[in-house]
Amino acid sequence: MFIPGRRALLLGAISLIPAFAIAQSEETSPIRIGVSGPFTGGSSPMGESMRNGIRIAVEEINNIGGLNGRKIELVERDDQANPELGAKIAEELARMKVVATVGIVNTGVGLASIDAYQKAKVPLLIAVSTGTSLTRKYAPPAAPENYIFRISPTLDLEAKVVVAELKRKGAQKVAILADTTAYGDAGLKAFQEQAKGAGVEVSGEERFKIGDQDMTAQVKNAKATGAQALVVWGIGPELAAIARNKEALGWKAPMLGSWTFSMRNFIDGSGKAGEGALMPQTFIQDMGSSSKNSFLLAYKRTFKTDRIPSPMSAAQGYDGMHLLYLALRQANSTEGTKIKDALENLKSRYQGVITSYNKPFSKEDHDAITQNMLIMGVVTNGRVDYAYADDQKRGALLRMKAQ
Incomplete structure (x- = not known):
């Protein structure tokens, strides 16, 4: 027998299925992070090393359950150090709604890419490029919000x-x-x-x-x-x-x-x-502090070599990904504005392989590296070593961000 009330109840239940499925999907689906850099061509040693550092960090994050049970998934794109291609990749990643991007090696690519991330309100953590203007174009008072951050030194x-x-x-x-x-x-x-x-x-x-x-x-x-x-x-x-x-x-x-x-x-x-x-x-490949030692051992275990094409790029990519994870965890959201706000006021201190990060960014300053963190390296016996013994003795804890 047909009962009108039962039909309405059934239709109501059916109408709830898509919304429930979407919510459930969002709760368990991977969190997509863009990675953009030159993985082929003359700049590829930097791009590959950066990507490897990011991959190690993501593996560590996923091994502890990701973010509230959601794993991190990298969306990697080769910009070939080509500004025009880099701009297209930035637009593509923004359209895909990645929650953030870690990357950018070449200054020309960065200059061509940052507008797309800024417009889409997708935080970008520059892991390698040192072009000073990249983090300053949208810094206050030029814009009310700045979505461009950096984990490398400036020129x-x-x-x-x-x-x-x-x-x-x-x-x-x-x-x-x-x-x-x-x-x-x-x-x-x-x-x-x-x-x-x-x-x-x-x-x-x-x-x-x-x-x-x-x-x-x-x-x-x-x-x-x-x-x-x-x-x-x-x-x-x-x-x-x-x-x-x-x-x-x-x-x-x-x-x-x-x-x-x-x-x-x-x-x-x-x-x-x-x-x-x-x-x-910012980083010299030696078995110094425990965090550096752990990172280098992980690199060797993962990629079956201890010859990192660009150790500094690898270290900055690794630290950048971990800082982004802390911001995601603090924001408890994948919304770009909330991630940006968290990066500007990180409450967790992070002992990275480059340095000890304590509030590395602020609303006015989106560059994590200060002059006291830089050391002088010298090529000797086919590798980069410390130019001065005093630099090696200082250690990462003594190179915290100058306030």
Whole structure:
């Protein structure tokens, strides 16, 4: 027998099924995090190392149950160090509604990508790129909210540390070679500003393109200026070629540069010509603190090698992912605005492999790394070591963010 009330009850129950299924699905579905970087091409040592660091962090997070029982799932995209492709990837990840992205290696890619993340209110944690403007474009008062964060040093900090090292060595007259990318442009400008402020004369400026294999002419011009040191700003195999050109010319002046001197494609490509090259670092691959030791052992266990193509990139990717996890846990939400707010006021202190993070970000400051965290590395015996024993003794706990 047909009962009208029963039909209404049945229809009501059926209408609840989709909503219940969606809610249940959201409670158990993975939390999707974007990963964007160059996994092929000349910048791939940085991109691959960064991704490996992120993967290790995600494995650790998922092994303890993820976030409220939901596992982290990475959505990885290869930007090939191409700004146009990087911009398309940023738009794609934003459309996919990833809750956040960790990545960005090349400054040019970053400049092309940040607008999409900002517009979509998807937090971006820059793990490798040092382009100073990336975290400042939307900083107050330029915009009411800023969704761009960084776990790597800025070019300004790098340049300041390099100039301080030149002063320490007594070099008052230096030449600089920079590549013609956005990274090279920004590095050249930052170095010029820091050198001028410190009273160091820039006696010569030379440029080179990505893919150039012989910079003998530029190195010869730099040497002819009477420079007491050579500063190089670039990425990848070109740096190794410059070191070999310098050695072939018999120029004994010290060579300093950006943190990218620590990459395996420079160390292996330059051979003995790269010995003694100096660069700022956030992380040097040694069995120091317990957190660093644990990370390096995990890397070796996971990827069956202890030769990290770019150790600094791996460490920054690892720490960045763990900081994002803490923000997700604190926000108890996958909503971009709430994650951003949590990052700006992290209540949990995190002992990372780079440093001890205690409120690494604020509403006004989205850069986690301060100058006191940078140390000087030197290429020696085919690896990067501490340039000064005192840096090794300080340890991560003594390199907390300067307030």
